[in-house]
Amino acid sequence: MVRQFRQQSSSSSVAARYVAFAVLSTIANFAVQAIVLQIAPWSSLMPSILAGTAAGFALKYVLDKKWIFFDRYTSHNEELSKVVLYGLFSVLTTLIFWGFEIAFWTIWKTELAKYTGGAIGLAIGYISKYTLDRKFVFKPGEA
Incomplete structure (x- = not known):
């Protein structure tokens, strides 16, 4: 199914x-x-x-x-490895989001700029996260 x-x-x-x-x-x-x-x-x-x-x-x-x-479950060790990598990539992409939000706020000092930077950072972060997860966490050949 x-x-x-x-x-x-x-x-x-x-x-x-x-x-x-x-x-x-x-x-x-x-x-x-x-x-x-x-x-x-x-x-x-x-x-x-x-x-x-x-x-x-x-x-x-x-x-x-x-x-x-x-992705299917294979073993405790494999799953732990996936969770750790998924978490590391989550932290990395959160830093991208925060970086854009802070940079836009610092440069333009408006709420609109802050949220615009945040939206751009989130978009870049989520696209990056998906790509990293697909390549390193949930490898297509293994799913």
């Missing part, structure tokens, strides 16, 4: 799913942050950010693995 779906998936449908999964993981991230702040309003912001990041990361990894790259 997954093989049939994979063969029928066009580039545009993969791109649409990839964007939808990014949105879903962001929503999960923010929702978990809000829940943590509700449960423990006296705590600092960091526990909520860490919990939200973990939730968004886990959701995006599972969705990408199954519905973007059609």
